[in-house]
Every structure is written in structure tokens, then in C-alpha cells.
Amino acid sequence: MTAPRDLPGHRALVREAGKVHLRLRPTPYPSPGELLVTTPVAGLCGTDIQMLRGLRDDPAPVIGHEGVVRVVAAGPGIPASLAPGTPVVVNPTHGDDPSFLLGHNVDGLLQEFTLIPATAVRGGLVVPLEQVPDAELGTLVEPLAAVRYALGLLAAARPRTLVVYGDGNIGQLAVRAARGLLGTGVRVLLVHHTPEGRRWSERHPVTGTEAVGGEAPGGLPPLGDGPTAALLATPRDGTLDALASALRLGGGGNLTVDLFGGLPPGAASALLPGVDLAAVRAANCAGRPVPAVFTEATTAEGRRVRLTGHRGVGNGHLLEAAAELWQHPELYRDLVTHVVEPAEAARIMNGLAAGRRRTVDGNRLLKLAVRFAPAPAPPREKW
Template identity: 70%
Template sequence: MTAAEHIPHHQALVREAGRVRLRVRPTHAPAPGELLVAVQVAGLCGTDIQMLRGLRDDPAPVIGHEGICHVVAAGTGAPDSLSPGTPVLVNPTHRSDPSFLLGHNVDGLMQERTHIPATAVHDGLVVPLTQPPDPVLGTLIEPLAAVCYAFALLGTVGPRTLVVYGDGTIGQLAVRAARRWLGEDVRVVLVHHSRDGLEWSARHPVAGTELLLDGEGHEALRLDGPTAVLLATPRTGTLNALESALRLDCRDLTIDMFGGLPPGATSALLPGVDLAAVRAANCAGLPVPAAFTRVRGPQGRSVRLTGHRGVGNDHLLEAAAELAGRPDLYRDLVTHVVEPREAAKIMNSLSAGLGRNVAGSRLIKLAVQFPRTPPSSSLSSESA
């Protein structure tokens, strides 16, 4: 590490007793096989908000799995390709080691310095970034990679129409990226779960995208040919969106349960179908070919179901290249860019369930920028 990179303490946004507090933590050298990375910018995602609100029991005190970093120190035995100074992405999901899920059961990126465990380093989850986008857009790499994965699945059916449920970051990324991965002629429909979301989309239009509000007649859409549905919903909304999609008037329907499911989720419209197992069948880009399950939907129609967890490294690099190549298409999605102290205030407001409006505007993606100067030790006992 250079003198500028070697800091004895670092700032971290830490979950403590139901609140997020800005703390100073000691910065330790990496153990054998580990990496220490400096976080340039980190993003807050919908899953993180669920954790802040106590809807998930993930134990990591420091959340965050989206962002751009660079290596500042490597433990003995770490690959030469990950030498100090290398810009990197961290793939947050380990396909075979459940002990590593970045920002969920190991401390994540909402801090100036993050240790990456040896299991993640050894198995290639730290990815050198050869084509970095604008740093703030780095918060969109991982979610766009997940959209890329979804389109790799849905693209196998050659859809003429894409129906996206959900007006958060994933849904907004999907409608912007659809024609890149599904073809210029695909019809795109975005179904919103709130009128506020619908109004935001109307103010930030994507050419050729139809905007609808859930519950206001979208199930009567005229759909010709293969139709792909992306459930870009929080886990609390996925079942309702799934059942709404199953009622679409469509003879050739494929549904990707992107948004996750509550434990033990079942649907009366799909008796006997283990929805969680269907969703978990694809993980981090494997298997190839991907797994689909045929089910019997309402009125006896055959429906293809799929889902996925995590992303592959190729998805991350493809998303980074897309953001670097077409930044203006995605820039409006990073609606709030703040320093750590302000981030703590926003996160605490979100944890209290006070909606998605921050500083008078709708939050799509929060980007937290970490300074490269050593923090003041006076922060060590300060809360936000």
C-alpha cells in the first residue's frame, strides 16, 4: 500500500440496535489469501432496504454489495492479477460456499475498506475491471449484470413482448437495456406498483416503453407471440406479481421470478409447485443450459417458470461495458449521490419505512462516495 492508501482506521456505516451509525473501525492487513479493497463508491439496493427495515435477518453489520473498488493490499497467496492498485468488482454471490454472501453474512462495501475472504478470492469472485464506467455508474454494474442474466434466460424463448413488473432500480434498468439484449423490435411494458413510480417514469421516459399501473387493467393487454415476464419486485411483492402475470391473456408465457420469494412461498394458481426451488435452480450463470420448469397455469395453460440467484463474472463485465458505452441511457437512475454521513441519515429514514422520497425526490439508486483521506478519530463514538 502507498502511504495514502495505508490508513490505520476507516469509516464504516454500521448497523447497530436498529439504526445505521457512522463509525471508525481499525483497518487490518489482509490474512493469507485475502484482499483488502478500497471502496470508491457503493450503492444501496432494494434488498439492503429490506434488511434495514428488519424484513430479512442477514447478520452482516455493514451492508452493501454494489460498487467499484481497487485493491490496496493482498495477503500471501493471492493471485498476481489482483495486485495493489487493480480496479475490481466483487461478485457478491458464491455459488458453492454459503458462508460468503457479500453485505449479507460478511461485511459489505458500505465502508472505506473491505476485507474479501480467501474463499471468494480463491474462487475468482474478485474481478479485475478492464472497462470501468463513470464511478457513480459503478453502483449500477451488479444490478445491471443481474438484468443481463435475466435476459439471457428470457432471450432463449425469442420474446416479442417483455412485461416488467416493478418500478425500482431493476425494473428501470430492464426497460433501458431490453432492446440491447432482446432485440430492437421487442415490445416493452413496465407495470408499476405505485402511482409515484408511474409519475417518475413519465418524467424520465424510455423511448418505446409503455407505462401501466398494476391493478388498472394491464391483465387485458393484447399480447401476440411469445411473451417474457420479469418480476423485478421486492420479495414482499413477488407472489402478487406472479399471480397477476399468470392471468395475462397469453398462450406463450415465460416468467422469470427475479425478485425473490418469502420463505415457503406457494401460489394457489400453481398447486404443488415449489417456487423457491424453481427460482434457485439457476445460480451465478450455471447450469448451462439454464433450468426452466413447465407448470400448468390458470385455464390449463402451459407456462415456463424460471429464476436465478447471483450473477456470473461475465455478466458483471458485460454490464460494466454497457454502462461505459452508453452512460447517458442509465445516468438518471443514480438519483442521490452523497457522502457517508448523509448516507446514514437517509438509510435511517428508509429503515423507518418513510417511503422512497429523499430530499424531495424519488430514490431510485443511492450512491455513497467514500473519501480517500483518513477519517477523523472523533467519529468513533458518533452516531447518525
Template identity: 60%
Template sequence: MSAALHRAIVRDGRRIRVELRPTPRPVAGEVLLAPQTAGLCGTDLQMLRGLRGDPAPVIGHEGSALVVAAGPDADPALAPGTRVVVNPTHPDDPSFLLGHHVDGLLQERTLIPQSAVRAGLVTPLPQSLAPGDLAALLEPLATVRYAFSVLERMGVGTLAVFGDGTVGHLAVRAAGRLLGPGVRTVHVHRTDAGRAWSEHRAHRADVLLTAAEGGEALRAAVGDAPAAVLLATPRDATLRCLETAVRAVPGELVVDLLGGLPADATSPLLPGVELAAVRAANCGGRPAVPRIARALTDTGAPVRLFGHRGVAERHLRDAAAELAAAPERYRDLVTHVADLDEAADIMRHLAAHRDRTWRGRRLIKLAVRVAPDRSAVPTTPAPTASAV
């Protein structure tokens, strides 16, 4: 009997193509998933462009899937047919980082190892919360929900969001619903093209800026209300945006270092603060009460900083509930939907160009419909791992 095969988008250096790969069978404690919808994010682009050394040939850590087979001793809540979302970051096992260190969701079958299953990283989703193509927004919206779970206790009057990728837009969209209708939003875009896209959205921020407008424009936009800054920025931009915010915002500032940072990141504006350590202090939703660092700027102004890698199960469930409750608030962020073959074409384009336009439209979030035939995926429990 020939071995089962499945299709996957595989990267090998700068080469990206759809290939057939052997389909694994789950052993003790493992589950095999059929990804339904997967998203492409900023860290994925960094890997495609050779800016990160993560080894997984199959990327993709955002989306939803169905369980198609479970090994012996697997969690009974993860029976075949169960719709799930995978938390990509293991709080205790750094060897598991979905789509970075282990093969991700941009393939028709993905094996989740026992350590991740036992840690509760595979979360069942009720059918009422199944978000379709919006599943590409589940994990990034969960990171926003995590950030807001901290900020909502701090009496924020103005939220300034740096970054015009998916997370930045999600933070702006979610702020009114999750932080309260009285919170004013300022959205700082990387480019004029990003700002122009936002200007035509129904759910745009109260104030739109570009990074080139600088600190004076930000100071005027923030005003005197208690302010927080969310840095939804790539690794090479986070420090610069942080320094802009520290210089521009008067009074005590709260900063979420959501974006990536170099391992040795420091700033003369924040003497003695190891920024990467602040960001890494909260991982996978732990500790239950997030760690927040207090510091003084070089001019003596107080700053509170926190960050986070990954989220907890509750944040993923909250994100699914939010997408189900207000889908039209977020739907236009999924600007492109593709199958595996077109997704590979898009990924090749993005790997070679900084341009975020595909087929004449700015790309915010790509949702990849991975499943070739959803009706072929089991929807009732199967007793053994033979359902591969």
C-alpha cells in the same frame, strides 16, 4: 504502533451511524479493498427495516473498489491498485454473501475472504470500463443481463417488467439494446408516484401501468405477441405479481422469478411448483445452461419459469461494458449521490419511512462515494500487505 482504523456505516438493530472500525490485514489468499462507489438496493432496505435477519453490521454489495493490499498467495491479477467489482453471491459457499453474511462495501475498507477470491468473485475491471457513480448500477444490471441471456433465446415479443425499483428500470432501459429493438416493453409500477416518475424519462417503457390497474390492463398492454415477465419485486410482492401475470397473459408465458420469495412460496395457479426452488436452481451463473422449469397453470396453460441468485463474472463484465457503451441511457437512474455521512442520514430515513423521496426527489438508486480521498488510494502495485 496504533492499529489502523477506517470509517464505516454500521447498523445495530434500527440504529445506523458512521463509526470507526479496525482495519483488517489480509492473510493468505485474501484481498483488502477500498470501495470507491457503492449502491443501496432493495434487500438492503429490507435489512434496515428489520424484515431480514442477515447478520452483517456493514451492508452494501453493489459497486466498485480498488485493491489496496493482498495476502500471500493471492491472485496476482488482484495486485494493489487494481480496480475491481465483487460478485456478492458465492455459488458453493452460502456463508459468503457480501453485505448480508459478511461485511459489505459501505465502508472505507472491505476484506474479501480466501474462499471468495479463489472462486473468482473479485473481477478486475479495465480502466476503460470504470463507470464512476454508475458503478452503483453494475451488479443490478448484471442480474438483468443474466435474465436476458435466457430470454433472448425464447423469441420474446413483449417484455412485461413488474417493479419500479432500480432493477425494474434497468430491465426496461436494457431491453431494446440487449433483447433487440423489436421487443415491446410494459412497465408495471407499484405506485402512482412511481409511474409519474417514469412518465418524464427519455428511456421509458412503451406502456406504463400501475399494479392497481390489474390484469385486464396488463392483458391489453401485452397483446398476442410471445410474452415474458420479469419480476423485479420485493419478497412480499413477488407472488402477487406472478399470479397477476399468470392470469392476464394469454398463450405460453415465460417468467423470470428475479425478485425475492418466501422459502415456502407456492401458488394455487401453479399446482405442484415449488417457486423458491425454481428460483434457487440457478446460482452464481451455474449451471452454464440455466435450468428452466415447465409447468401448467390450474387452467392447463403452459408456463416456463426460471430464476437466479447471483450472477457470473461474464455478466458483471457485460454490465460494465454496457454502462460504458451507453452511459446516458442509465445515468438518470442514479438519482442521488452522497458521502458516507449523508448516506447514513438517507438510510435512517428509508429505514423509518416507506417514502422514497429525499431532498424533494424520488430516490431510485443511491450511489455512495465511499473513498474519502481517491488520490490517497494506491494506484501502483505494493509488494506486501503493509499497504493497509
């Protein structure tokens, strides 16, 4: 492979001085152990929106870690399973190397070409796919993988009731995936925190899911006996409020809580004295350890609970999520609410950064999918 003299530029959504701009960037080429991938469609997630709003200080100018991509070129030393043309998903979280967090401290997928560094390739984070969902649904592979991880953790409690806090994309994914992982007999409640979210759910009902909260009066209905699981799919600044509500859930059974939604720095709950919530969430990372870690705790009101959480996902979760989206696209397609070109994406992203609302052009935004026009690969003779 020879080094190119002049690669074509490619379009990228770049964060500069608090704004997102559509820029033309030089297309990199892979050194030994590296890969270059191209992104047909990339997704914007809740964590990305937090970065746009300045709630996180992740430094990558180009964010985004959601989407099925294709290998364009490979540096020396790349296995044949990752040959150019291979559809892959990139696991954004390296369980052993904190220098790689795709779209956070390493440039992400909201651009036509992305260079995947050797540490991610060596770590097995570039995962070839055999069951490939269409490009728009590909933006849901990583978030659905995270949801499947969380539901798999909660499944150990054999819950009769699942309470999902949060009416965004993660909450909606969770109620769609719950019965496949927890059994068709589980009762599912989706707790909304906005009237807009409640109205969207009522227009897009999920079989077996009860919509509560939002603009409806009153609290949760009686939960009955049997184990209860709570999944906190809230933004990080809403996690502690959701946790307080979950710890006071009624019902006569055991309670297990998954801290899915992240935590603000130094987060603590007066209801869980002495519990390091960040440590609880970080105890499981990228699919490890097996079996997963749970923390037993006693609330300030004397109730015994089990706490868990995770960072990142394992490759197996990604493969399972891709297969689920490939096999049952109709169950998830309504969650990709906005599909736009990059210039329009920059406008929407700047609007999301400026306020707290998630309504875009009159429609509630769950998943923004940014479609990059198929870009020709750099000529083979230049690689």
C-alpha cells in the same frame, strides 16, 4: 509482508440495534489469500433496504455489495492480476460456499475499506475490469449484471412482448437493457405499483417502453399474439401478487416468467399447485448451470407456462454490465438519483428503515450512491 502495528481507522456505516451509525472501525489487513479493497462509491440496493426494515435477518453489520472498488493490499499468494491499484468488482454470491455472501453474512462495501476473504478470492469472485465505468455508475454494475442474467434467460423464449413488473431500480434497468438483449422489435411494458414510480417514469421516458399501472386507471393493454415474457422485479413481499398477475396475462402465445424479485419464506401460489417457487428460483445460481434450468408447469386454470429465476450472477455478467455502463453511460445515469456523503447516507438509510416510502428529500430514490472521500492507503511499509 509484515503485520502492521497500528493501522488507521476507516469510516463505515454500521447497523447497531436497529439503526445505522457512521462509525470509525479499525482497518484490517490481509492474511494469506485475502485482499483489502477500498470503495470510492458504494450503492444501496432493494435487498439492503429489506434488511434495514427487518424483512431479512442477514447478520452482517456492514451491508452493501454494489460498486467498483480498487485493490489496496494483497496477502501472500494473490495473483499479479489482483495487484494493488487494480480496479475490480466483487461478485457477491459464491456458487459453492454459502459462508460468503457479500454484505449479507460477510461485511460489505458501505465502508472505506473492506477485507475480501480467501474463499472469495480462490473462487474467482474478485473480477479485474478493463472497461471501468465512473464511480457513481459503478454502483449499477451488479444490479445490471443481474438484469442481464434474467433477460438472457428470457431470451430463450424469443418473446415479442416483455412485461416488467416493478418500478424500482431493477425494473428501470430492465427496460433500458431489454432491447439490447431481446432485439429492437420487442414490445416492452413497465408495470408500476406506485403513483410516484409512474410519475418518475413519465419524466424519464425510455424509447419503446409503455408505462402502465400506478395511478393510471385500467389494466394492461392487449398484448397480441406471440410469446410473452414477464420479469418480476418487485420486492420479495410483492412477488406473489406480481406472479398472479403475470400468470393471467392475455395474448395467444407462450408465457415465460422470471422470478427475479425473491420470495418470502415458504412462498407458494394457489395458481401453481405443487410448484416449489423457491426451488425454481434457486435452480440457477451464479451463472450456472449452462444451459439454464426452466420449470414447465400448468396453472390451476389450465395454462402451460415456463418458470425460471436465478440467485447471484456469473463473472461474465459483471464484465458485460461494466462494459455496457462504460460504453453507454447516458442510458443509465439518471438511475443514480441520490449521491451523498456517509453521514447523510446514515440519515437516509434510517429514514428508509422507518417506513415504506422511497421518496427522499422530495425526490424518488432509485439508487443511493454513498461517496466515501478517497482515503489514503495504509503505508506500504506496514504491509
